[in-house]
Amino acid sequence: MKDVSYLVIGSGIAGLTFSVKIAEKFPDRKVVIVTKSTEEESNTKYAQGGVAIVLNHEKDSFKKHVDDTLIAGDGLCNKAVVEMVINEGPDRLKELLEWGANFDEDATGNLDLGKEGGHSEFRIVHHKDITGFEIETALLKRVHQLPNITLLPHHFAIDLITNHHIKGIKPDEKTCFGAYVLNQKSGEIFTIKANSTLLASGGIGRVYGHTTNPVIATGDGIAMAYRAQTKISDMEFIQFHPTALYDVRGNQSSFLISEAVRGFGAYLRDKKGHRFMPDYDARAELASRDIVSQSIDNELKKSGDTHVYLDCTHLDMDSFIAHFPNIYKKCLDNHIDIKTDWIPVVPASHYLCGGIEVDMDGKTSITNLFACGECTKTGLHGANRLASNSLLEAMVYAHNIFKYQVKSDSEVLDFDIPNWDDQGTSVAKEHVIIQHNLKELQALMRDYVGIVRSNERLNNAIKRIDLIYDEVDVLYKKSKITTSLCELRNMVNVAHLIINQSLKRKENKGGYFNIDNL
CATH class of the missing domain: 1.20.58.100 (Fumarate reductase/succinate dehydrogenase flavoprotein-like, C-terminal domain)
Known part of the structure; x- marks a missing residue:
């Protein structure tokens, strides 16, 4: 059994941001990060578009970003949360820059701000079309510089440890005491006892099979929280990304064609060449993701086709390749030359707008259990997430959880937790x-x-x-197991x-x- 101050489940932007902050603040306290694949594998790694942050106050404003978020959320956002997250954006970006993340600049040396669907202004901070990978790399580099952080790749959190696991603990106030963890290489299951546990376990895309998410996105944190009887809501709000690359050979591709490509000026067309989005919304291709996805779904149901097309042939190709080198290369690898060819695309499961209920400090309904990132329902996204608000939300809530834990230390646990019991089980043969x-x-x-x-x-x-x-x-x-x-x-x-x-x-x-x- 390991005794730690802070257990973090997940190694994306949410878990790593909190870990860096708390480890820097308390160098004498142990932080353990459990992640079930390699240390860098997370939804964060695959985020292409960027981080939505208001920086150009001559044209943009916090109010405009708030209004865009509220419109996308379709009346179900918590306005106080929206304002809090958006107002904190510049400070959180400053920290990322201090930790070594690099973002694209324009000819004047200022950050090159992009525009995506649902946004009224240019406010997307990005690094080419691999923004998430750049952030993940910078955070991991900082994590490895902090000796009080232990990162355990290829370790799988099985279940949270709560009152019902421990004799003599009153069941009335449900509390989290850590988690049972599987070492995937050795097969050992051991206990991590923690004064504070943070679920930063990402999304659920693999539940749908066809998804832009990596294979690790199986909803583990939400399921663990559900079994521990944590409050969970808004799970019906699954965001389908309108434009995942479609494999015309019959396989569904999980490669994401970023929202920013439509922000750059690409058109959606049916197989006859008709640009159909103006038929559905005045914003055309820049409508919010729910409208674009539903419009494509309607077109496919009417036509019986398997996919529609994204047309980039009219765009400045040198500029496009400079902005989206990874997308350009991926298309070429699939024998699609976007200079002359339309990109076959189809909606795919992309992002969960609901999840584990948390307050503004990231607290769940269970004592000493916090949650952050895509596994949560904060009130920011409402019924539909505005593009590039997710990385911002993860950074802000990781910071808020950090602030709360600095001023409200969890009680040190001074009792033993029973070991994992798998007596009577056998290795599955089928x-x-x-x-x-x-x-x-x-x-x-x-x-x-x-x-x-x-x-x-x-x-x-x-x-x-x-x-x-x-x-x-x-x-x-x-x-x-x-x-x-x-x-x-x-x-x-x-x-x-x-x-x-x-x-x-x-x-x-x-x-x-x-x-x-x-």
């Missing part, structure tokens, strides 16, 4: 059961709980997810939350659209 249920779950979510939903499909989905849950639960109880089994278990929990909270939503808002609510 891994095909896990893979079959995973594919069935992902197909179920795509077909029944996608961009456009209906009560009939949702009710059918509940029946089928219950059957999958029962089979997975039996397998989990009798089998030795593996990462794939735990991920499947977590995705089933997440799918259950999405379906049930979708059925409770009786009004179409933002990213949620049910034909029976018309």
Whole structure:
């Protein structure tokens, strides 16, 4: 068993930002970061567009950014949260620069600000089309400079440790005491006892299979919080990115064609060449993601086609390649020359706007458990996230959690926690059961709980997810722990939350659209 002051689950921008701040403040306290893949693998790494921050006060303002966010959120944002996050943007950017992150500059030496869908002004701070990778790299470099941080790659957090695990602890005020963790290389399961635990575990994209998220995005933090009976809400608000690269050979690509490409001037067209977005919204391609995704979905349902196209052929190609070198290269690798060819695109699961409920200090409904980043519902995004607000939110809430913990130290735990008990279990012999249920779950979510939903499909989905849950639960109880089994278990929990909270939503808002609510 490890005793630490701070346990952080996840190594994206949220978890790393908090870890750096708290480790610098308290050099005599241990910080442990648990991450289930390599240390840099996270949703942050794949963020292309950038960070939305108001810097040009001659043309832009905090109020404009607030208004854009509220419009995208379709009436469900917490305005106080929106104002707080946006006002803190410049200070958090300053810290990133101090930690060594580099961002593109214009000819005058000022930051080169981009514009994306839903934004009324140019305010996106970026590093080419690999902004997230640049931020992740800078943060990891700083983490490795701090001797009181231990980073554990290839370690999987199985479950949070709460009152019900420990004899003699009163059950009335639920408290988190750390987590049980699997060393994926050795197979050992050990206990990390922590005075404070932070869930910064990212999103849920793999629940849908076709997603812009990396393979690690299986909703682990949300599922752990759910099993610990933490409050979770707004899970019905799944943001589908309108433009994931479509593999015309029949496979769904998870490569993201950034929102900033449409901000740069690209057009969406059907196979006949018709530019259809002006038919749906006055902002055309610069409408918010929910509107663009639903518009594409409607076009595909009308035509029976598998994809639409993003046309960049009319753009200044030298400037395009300078701004989006990674996208340009990826297209060439797929035999698409954007100088002359349209890019085949299709919406894909991209971002979860709901999640674990937290207050402005990042506190959950469980004592000593905090959450930050995409796994949370802060009130910033409402029913639909405004492009490039997510990295900003992660930085601001990591800072707020840090500030809260500096002034409100968690009580030091002076009791033992029982070891993980897997007596009576055996190594699963039939891994095909896990893979079959995973594919069935992902197909179920795509077909029944996608961009456009209906009560009939949702009710059918509940029946089928219950059957999958029962089979997975039996397998989990009798089998030795593996990462794939735990991920499947977590995705089933997440799918259950999405379906049930979708059925409770009786009004179409933002990213949620049910034909029976018309």
